[in-house]
Amino acid sequence: MGLNKSWIESANAAESQFPLNNLPYGVFLDEDGAGSPCVAIGDMIVDLGVLEDEGLIDAGGEDPVFDVPFLNEFMDLGKDAWAEVRARLTDLLAEGGDDALSGNSDLLEAALIAQADVQMGMPFVVGEYTDFYAGRNHATNVGIMFRGKENALPPNWLHIPIGYNGRASTVVVSGTDFHRPNGQLKGPNDAVPSFGPCKRLDIELEMGAVVGTGSAMGKPVSVAEADEMIFGYVLLNDWSARDIQAWEYQPLGPFQAKAFATTISPWVVPKAALEPFRCSTPEREFELLPYLQEPGPMLYNIDLEVALAPEGKDETVISRTNYNEMYYSSAQQLAHHASGGCEMSTGDLLGSGTISGVEKDQRGALLEITWAGAEPIELESGESRTFLEDGDTVTLRGACKGDGFTIGFGDCTGKILPAVKFP
Structure with missing residues (x-):
């Protein structure tokens, strides 16, 4: 085409x-x-x-x-x-x-x-926001850091799209600056937690699927039906406070660490524009249960990159990867979401989960790129980073490359402001 x-x-x-x-x-x-x-x-x-x-x-x-x-x-x-x-x-x-x-x-x-x-402005009113954990390379890297190589993936990971319910209220459009979050922090040698600004602020390179038509409460949908419910896709940065998350996430998962800001690109690329770029999810170690099996290719070949710019300085591209690295498609995620009877509505937003390739320069989060801060990255400005500093601007970009044309999403950009002093 x-x-x-x-x-x-x-x-x-x-x-x-x-x-x-x-x-x-x-x-x-x-x-x-x-x-x-x-x-x-x-x-x-x-x-x-x-x-x-x-x-x-x-x-x-x-x-x-x-x-x-x-x-x-x-x-x-x-x-x-x-x-x-x-x-x-x-x-x-x-x-x-x-x-x-x-x-x-x-x-x-x-x-x-x-x-x-x-x-x-915001292209649609976000009904509900759900974030998934569906990139195998990302999940494996994070699992190795915190549980060791032998237990990198949770036992359910290869069978089910893991996700959590996020906050629609703080999904913002590209160009919206936000404050570094405050929260409870507890270091490994601290007897009790303290309260203050996040010190390990991170990005998550994701795609967001925008639900166009909903489903009734109590009514499951097939993967094929879920695919038809999706109106289009946006770039999505699910900013993450890793130190707040480390203290709060057990036993129920992320809460404040993920609730302060999620940035999306201003343009919703319709699914019809992405049709020529469909591709398949990877081969499975275990056959998925019938309700999650796909009737055809459900991923897309979308080149992605992350750029980081210190305040007043040129940006450095710190990662390049592709959406085709995902283990579960958005259609599978949506079908799973509705499988237990959850009503899905127009304007619901599904985050794909962090998209990472195999190599270090293909990883979609600083947690992975710097290996939890142990391996700082060098920027073209001469500075180094383990996690984000105040004044940093992060820009996500994505594009499908056709025969003489490009399908783009516009920039997905956010800047870090200093934390609000509280209490």
């Missing part, structure tokens, strides 16, 4: 993240901070509310879905509506397609906006 050409020339460049093949959905903010749904095309965005008002797209019939500052109402319509809107937008933006937009100067001025001139 090659590049689909657009009359918007910037979309036809091989390095553009947003060719006509992509058409990711987001929400841009106007001068008053009000949000409007849009799609990205080249270096421009198209205001979907304007197109809907003009009757050029019609997703919800008599009930408009692009007149609200989030994508949830559109996502809730389901896969047929997603396909119809995508086909219509492709026709309106394609070279030689319907000129109802390209041939109307007044409409062009209202609907087409330079990305450089707008700020992006």
